[in-house]
Amino acid sequence: MTGTDSGDPMVAVTDRGLAYGDGLFETVLVRDGVPLLWNEHCARLSRGAGRLGFEAPAREWLDALPGQAPQGEHVLKIMLTRGSGGRGYRPPIPAEPRCYWQFIPFKPMPERWEKGVSVRLCRLRLARQPALAGLKHLNRLENVLARQEWQDDAIAEGILLNDRDQPIEATAMNLAWFDQGQWWTPELTECGVEGTLRRVLIDKGLLSIAKTEDAPLPRFLNSQSACLFNSVQGLWPIVECFDSGHQHVPGQWPIDGPVRRLQDGAHTLMGYQFNFPTS
Structure with missing residues (x-):
């Protein structure tokens, strides 16, 4: 080596x-x-x-x-x-x-932990390639092009869909939403990066995998709560979502108990101080 x-x-x-x-x-x-x-x-x-x-x-x-x-x-x-x-x-x-x-x-962004973030739907669609799905490989041009779509600092992240308009991830974070009494994150068998924090949260039973065919965009947009997370930034609640034309889409979420409990679980794993209410 x-x-x-x-x-x-x-x-x-x-x-x-x-x-x-x-x-x-x-x-x-x-x-x-x-x-x-x-x-x-x-x-x-x-x-x-x-x-x-x-x-x-x-x-x-x-x-x-x-x-x-x-x-x-x-x-x-x-x-x-x-x-x-x-x-x-x-x-x-x-x-x-x-x-x-x-x-x-590195300095984390505790204001995003506390107040949540705004996101947008990206125009770029992720290509389906099972041979590379899950890998954090060096060819990240899809992410570069998607992140190039906006310059507004008020938008923290962009949500990436596949060519069937199913949510997969954000440009640099994994994605989850809460409905039917549990947290769901998209399966990554065709595209997307399998984050390390995502894997641990699944292994601990805090996240369930939503089959791609069972996770159309409206399911995410109409969910009870939503969040982004990775192994560096921790967990950011999502509070609102815009489309690629800067218009609100149906997704607007409270920072509620389910978000705080998942956030607490994630941040405990990462050793981040977390004093926000969980109920």
């Missing part, structure tokens, strides 16, 4: 991650040198490398990274590529993967 940190500016122009997006990345919240949801991040990186057909770094090698963080809260960004070699799109066998990493100072 070849590795380089943010202090080394050299990236090979032949690196397949740069040339083709042939690789994966993780963004890990690190607090005073301790990584949050670390087992889940390492497991996702390993699963992704296996799907792409090359080796992930050894766990012992990865375990040495978070301890290099300065004190305080940082995001550890790990980028794993197939390395260089091969001819055109044909990958080298065996591959010689490279791993790049850096620590980025």
